[in-house]
Every structure is written in C-alpha cells, then in structure tokens.
Amino acid sequence: MTLTTTTDAAAPALPTALAPTPGQTVGPFFHYALPYDGDRELVAPGTPGALLLHGTVTDGSGLPVRDALVEIWQADPSGRVVQRQGSLRRDGHSFTGFGRCTTDRTGRYAFTTLRPGAVEGGLPFFAVTVFARGLLHRLFTRAYLPLDGAEPDALLRSAGDRADTLLCVDDEGALRFDIGLQGERETVFLRWPREGR
Amino acid sequence: MIQGAATRHPSTGLVHQHVIDDEIAQTSRAYEAAGAVEHQPRLDYAPYRSSLLRHPTKDLHHADPEGVELWAPCFGERDIDPLESDLTIQGGGEPIGERMVVTGRVLDGDGRPVRRQLVEIWQANAGGRYVHKRDQHPAPLDPNFTGVGRCITDDQGHYRFTTIKPGPYPWRNHHNAWRPAHIHFSLFGTDFTQRLVTQMYFPGDPLFALDPIYQSIVDPKARQRLVATYDHDITQHEWATGYRWDIVLTGGHRTPLEGDLDVERSDDEETSR
Numbered sequence: 001m002t003l004t005t006t007t008d009a010a011a012p013a014l015p016t017a018l019a020p021t022p023g024q025t026v027g028p029f030f031h032y033a034l035p036y037d038g039d040r041e042l043v044a045p046g047t048p049g050a051l052l053l054h055g056t057v058t059d060g061s062g063l064p065v066r067d068a069l070v071e072i073w074q075a076d077p078s079g080r081v082v083q084r085q086g087s088l089r090r091d092g093h094s095f096t097g098f099g100r101c102t103t104d105r106t107g108r109y110a111f112t113t114l115r116p117g118a119v120e121g122g123l124p125f126f127a128v129t130v131f132a133r134g135l136l137h138r139l140f141t142r143a144y145l146p147l148d149g150a151e152p153d154a155l156l157r158s159a160g161d162r163a164d165t166l167l168c169v170d171d172e173g174a175l176r177f178d179i180g181l182q183g184e185r186e187t188v189f190l191r192w193p194r195e196g197r
Numbered sequence: 198m199i200q201g202a203a204t205r206h207p208s209t210g211l212v213h214q215h216v217i218d219d220e221i222a223q224t225s226r227a228y229e230a231a232g233a234v235e236h237q238p239r240l241d242y243a244p245y246r247s248s249l250l251r252h253p254t255k256d257l258h259h260a261d262p263e264g265v266e267l268w269a270p271c272f273g274e275r276d277i278d279p280l281e282s283d284l285t286i287q288g289g290g291e292p293i294g295e296r297m298v299v300t301g302r303v304l305d306g307d308g309r310p311v312r313r314q315l316v317e318i319w320q321a322n323a324g325g326r327y328v329h330k331r332d333q334h335p336a337p338l339d340p341n342f343t344g345v346g347r348c349i350t351d352d353q354g355h356y357r358f359t360t361i362k363p364g365p366y367p368w369r370n371h372h373n374a375w376r377p378a379h380i381h382f383s384l385f386g387t388d389f390t391q392r393l394v395t396q397m398y399f400p401g402d403p404l405f406a407l408d409p410i411y412q413s414i415v416d417p418k419a420r421q422r423l424v425a426t427y428d429h430d431i432t433q434h435e436w437a438t439g440y441r442w443d444i445v446l447t448g449g450h451r452t453p454l455e456g457d458l459d460v461e462r463s464d465d466e467e468t469s470r
Binding site: 017018019020021022023024025026027028029030031032033034059060061063065071073074075081082083084085086087088089096097098116118119120122125127129131132133134135136137138139140142154155158159162181182186187188189190191192193194195 | 236237238239240242245247248249250251252253254255256257258259260261262263264265266267268269270271272273274275276277304305306307308315317318319321327328329331332343344345347381383389390392393394395396410411413414418419420422423444445446447448449
C-alpha cells in the first residue's frame, strides 16, 4: 500500500498525520501462533506475592467465549513501568509486566502475576486488551484493583453506574475480573483521543 | 436481491452469498450517504455473523491514557531468535507454494518509526490450510510449514519475513464463503494504546467484494490500507517474489524520548520509569 495522509478534502482532520492501519479480527486460528510457554505466568506460581487474576469472557447471550485472547500490561508492585525484555521467554525471576492468556472451554482466563502499584499517583490497574473471533477490532479496558475506600478517578466517575465493570473483585485471595463483550453486564471498553474511528 | 432466489442453501442451512452481498451493499450505501469518514472496522457488522453477539452495544468510552498505557511492553533479542522471521526453514525441507518476502515499516501516526518492537504473524499454507486442530478444511497440511513467524523491527521500524503465499480458504459464515488470502499480523507500538491485530491482503484478490471481514471496514480507502503492494525491488532473483506493506499505529500519546532506543541494549541493565 501507499501511505495516505489524511489531508484529503473529503476526510475530516485526524489528530495524526498518517491514517491508521485498520484492525481485523484475530479469527479462530491464532492458538498455534500467539500463545507461548509461560504466557500467563508473569511470575512463577508460588513466588512470594504471587496473585491470581482471573475471570470469564462472555458474549451477548451470557455464554462463555471459548476462543478469546486476553492480554494484560501492568506496573510492578512499586508502581514502576518496567521496560525489560523476556516476556516471550521467561527466565523465572524477571518481572516484565506483560502477559497473554487464551480463554478455555468455560471462557475463563487466568494470570499469575503481582499486584500492580499506582503509577504517578493514579489508581492501580491492569491495562487489558481483548481479542476474539467475531470481534472485528481489539477492545481495551482497565481492571482496577478494588478501591478499598480510595476515591474513584476520572474514568470511574465518568463511567457512572457501569463503573463496577472496571473493578476487580476480591475472590478468596485472588482477583476476579469478568469481561462482558455484550449483554446486561457489558464491560466499559475504551477509546483513546488520538486513535481515530 | 435476486428475485425469487432462495435465502438459504437446502443442505447446509446457511444463507447464500447474495444475502451477504445485499447486506454489505446496504451498509456501504448508508456509509456513503452519511459522509463521515471511518478508519476502523465496524464492531457491529451483521454480515460477519460471529460478530452479532460479540460486539459491544454501548459506545466505547472516552479515556485519556495514563500510567502503563503510555508505555508498551519491551521485547528484544532475548525474546526472539532471528530465524523466526523465516517461515520457510521451520521444517526438514522446503514448504510447497510461492516463496515470497513481505516487508515494510511500522510507523506511528506522526510518521515516526516504531523501533525495536515485536511483530508476530500467522497464516494458512499454500493450500489454504492452518496448522490448527479446528481447521477442518480438507486441504493438505504441509509438513514443512507451520505458518508462524516473529521478528523485532529495526531502528527504522522495518520488519521482514520470508514465507509462502497463503491460499484462500472456506469458512462457514454463509454458504460457499471463502476468505481472501491473508496473513494475520499482531503489532505493538510505543504505547500500549497502539496495540493492533489485523490482516494483510494481496492485490487484486477476487474475493474482496464477497468477504464480510474485509468489508467490515466500510471505507474503501481505509480497507485498501490492508492490501500489500507487489514490489519488484523486493523480489529476489531466482528466489522469491516481494511484497511491501507499511503499518501505521495510532492512539499513541507519548513522544518517544531520545533514550528509548537504548532501552535493553545492555541485557543486564534494567530500566524503568
């Protein structure tokens, strides 16, 4: 293709100079390509401070989505954004902050990770991306740690009565974060200012 | 709609191509009439039947990226073997099909290269078959081709793969549905908000007009951005044909810092914000 600028008379000004490459669905056949050994274990199970983050992805009829892919990206427990290689080939002790997990037959994903710290005074959260067959473009959301008395931030306040879909819930020492693509408890998914429609 | 034509095929029970064509055409007309340019696929696109129960029904919620969202995971030499960018050397022999080179640049919306970042691809073989247990297409598997590759972009944002041209394949969205030949791409930018999974297509594919996944990008110029260009300068003498495809990742906020390039240059030196 040829790179196209967005200065055509017909097109409204995009906030960027180059038009974005459109997304497409991840399709049904990514399972032999994207998953890798240790993809969902940001730390080895049994590591001091290891935390289970898990949940179920459901569709508009409430049924589990068995062929979704969930990715997380997070700060370390002290709130540092780690820039360290090794997410694809984990060495067993370096925390990289990135993880990837397919959903199983019950629509469930599960990561073994560390509790993210607050970055620059914000509320601590996992940045989450969701891919699936039938989903034409990836979806972004945030999985906030339970507030435990903290004040909601701007996003949680603006989400109104749907804000609870952005919050992890305590689940017997683990954190649970269910993702509803559609339906009664549809998750709040995010759009960024500069991405263009 | 063809007058009197049956909606569903009697034996498969799936709707015919003409039903899908009508739906695609209807959406396309409505888009043109509305006059507002859309750069991304519709999430709610009924001709792609699997999207019906899997698209959000509520508007995506505006958010300003913060914290980790302003950064991307770091990948590099520790994660990838350089041989992973050649999909033709993963078996004991040469895979069957048209050997080709696919290369291009990954840029952000301001035209800056996305340096030292992960690119992952997967695809069907020359016969249109994936190495996937759920792919039931009765086309041959190729023992010398898995169809999976990874690489890291260079300092100018270039990626490069050697592979085999994938074949089109049938699926069950509707009766006699076929996907145009494509390679799946998974991309990271400089910010997590630039994360993208997409598909690269080949010029002149006769299945474009019939394919609801390609057509879910309702803007003709936008979907053309997924089509690679044949480039004779990339084609290699007596070896492989060449295709160029550049990728633009928008949604980023952070201006790359001078020091970003040096991140992880030294393997044991950890950098963090």
